[in-house]
Amino acid sequence: MTEFGYEAAILDVDGTIVRGDELIPGVPDGLRALEGAGCARLLFSNNPTRGGAHYRERLAPYGIDVEPQNALTSATVSAEFLARTHPDETVFLVGENRLQRVLEDAGLEVTRDPDEAEVVLGSYDHRFSYDVLRDALGALAGEVPFYGTDPDVTIPTDDGAIPGSGSILAAMEAVAGREPDAILGKPSSVAALAAMDRLGVRPNEGFALGADRDRTRQRAVDGDDRDDRSLTPERVLVVGDRLNTDIALGARAGMGTALVLSGITERDEVGAGEFEPDHVLESLADVGELFE
Numbered sequence: 001m002t003e004f005g006y007e008a009a010i011l012d013v014d015g016t017i018v019r020g021d022e023l024i025p026g027v028p029d030g031l032r033a034l035e036g037a038g039c040a041r042l043l044f045s046n047n048p049t050r051g052g053a054h055y056r057e058r059l060a061p062y063g064i065d066v067e068p069q070n071a072l073t074s075a076t077v078s079a080e081f082l083a084r085t086h087p088d089e090t091v092f093l094v095g096e097n098r099l100q101r102v103l104e105d106a107g108l109e110v111t112r113d114p115d116e117a118e119v120v121l122g123s124y125d126h127r128f129s130y131d132v133l134r135d136a137l138g139a140l141a142g143e144v145p146f147y148g149t150d151p152d153v154t155i156p157t158d159d160g161a162i163p164g165s166g167s168i169l170a171a172m173e174a175v176a177g178r179e180p181d182a183i184l185g186k187p188s189s190v191a192a193l194a195a196m197d198r199l200g201v202r203p204n205e206g207f208a209l210g211a212d213r214d215r216t217r218q219r220a221v222d223g224d225d226r227d228d229r230s231l232t233p234e235r236v237l238v239v240g241d242r243l244n245t246d247i248a249l250g251a252r253a254g255m256g257t258a259l260v261l262s263g264i265t266e267r268d269e270v271g272a273g274e275f276e277p278d279h280v281l282e283s284l285a286d287v288g289e290l291f292e
Contacts (some may be wrong), residue, residue: 004278004290005235006256008040008199010249012240013055014047015263016284020158023062024262026285031064033288039237042198043071046185046245048123048149048165049098051076051105070198074150074165074185075099077194078121079106081184082147092117092139094132094168095125095149114138122172122180123149124165133171140176150185151245156264187249196253201236202229204254239284241265243273251275260284 011017017027034041043055043066052068059066075098082091083106090109093100100110103121111117117139125132140146153166173179184190189207196203233254240246241263250257252275259277261267262284270280281287 004237004256006037006039006237006290007231007235008042008201008237009034009287010042010044010195010199010236010238010255011284012242012246012263013043013045015156015241016239016246016260017043017059017064018062019262020156024283024285026283028063030284030287033291037291040199041070042195044073044186044191044195045071046074046150046152048074048078048185049096051102072191072194072198074123074191075102077191078123078147078149078184079103079108080194081190082119082121083107086119086145089118090116091119091121092136092144093121093123094128094136094172095121095123099123099149114141117142117144120144120146120172121149122147122165122169124152124155124163125168128163128168128171133175136172137175140172140178146172146176146178146180148180148183148185151183151187152242186245187252189252192249192253195249196233196236199231199236200229201231201233204233207233207253237290239281239287243269243275243277247277248275258287258290 018024050073052071055071056066056068079102090111091103092114093110103110114135120139148169149165151166152164154161155164169180182188236255237258238246238250238255239258239260241260243265247257247259257277258279258281259265260281260283279290
């Protein structure tokens, strides 16, 4: 246990562990500090195109061992949520083929035909076009459930920012005249609950379950209410580079939060938004300071 009582850590990936194709300096030191403190570790990326196995392959060259079950993405969270809430409904997807495979691996039927839409999921799609938007409008013409994978408006790359899921969802919202029923990746309650489930954390009483109330109902049906989970949210540290996703997720769920300045957020932005981190670090390399 650390000075602040942290027993588990949820780590963002892009901007926290890697920047583009490069490992951020000092990250191995930070990971060793977490391990030395006995902290369980879960990676959580808002990447809507990859599953957990990708991060084992991506980080292995840097000597970082990641088991797929210890890595969440907005793609896997979306797939798990839809498989649980809409198991027999056809999902109309605006998104990458890799996301489609994640959804299909979860047992979902996926279509690009708006006439077959029973649920709509919007996400990052490098092929997004007028025709795709027209099809999305057709799919959203009825009162079908409408979800998004993540709110990231832009994605940083080595060649500059590119439009992300949030940009595409904004276009879909504009033509449909309604917002998504839920955004499933960070910082949603769906995402927070998925992370807490993986780490064996018992949510605080009264935590807003939002669109994922079915998870609690299903546990009661299955006789798995997880009352035996002893780890509480304040014992979990969320580390990431985005105030509106990483820090917001942790703050809303009652977890500790640490903003790293190795990614998209500058120091002068701290305190300017709705959520303020408990700790500000230059990078994950400095996380050991919280254990001294």
